[in-house]
Amino acid sequence: MIHNHELPIGFTMELAQHSHILNQFAGLPKEEQEAIIEGAKQASSRSEMQNYVENMFR
Numbered sequence: 767m768i769h770n771h772e773l774p775i776g777f778t779m780e781l782a783q784h785s786h787i788l789n790q791f792a793g794l795p796k797e798e799q800e801a802i803i804e805g806a807k808q809a810s811s812r813s814e815m816q817n818y819v820e821n822m823f824r
Contacts, residue, residue, distance in 0.1 A: 787820070
């Protein structure tokens with residue numbers, strides 16, 4: 767399980783808005799979760815984070 771201190775706050779907030787994406791993310795192996803989190807850390811605005819989360823599994 768990923769600890770909250772490792773998650774960017776904007777990423778956490780966007781996942782909270784998209785429960786179906788949160789469920790998919792939670793079901794991934796730890797290594798895949800970590801890769802997605804690293805990608806989320808590259809978002810430099812709220813809209814970038816929103817787009818990132820909404821398109822993670824497309």
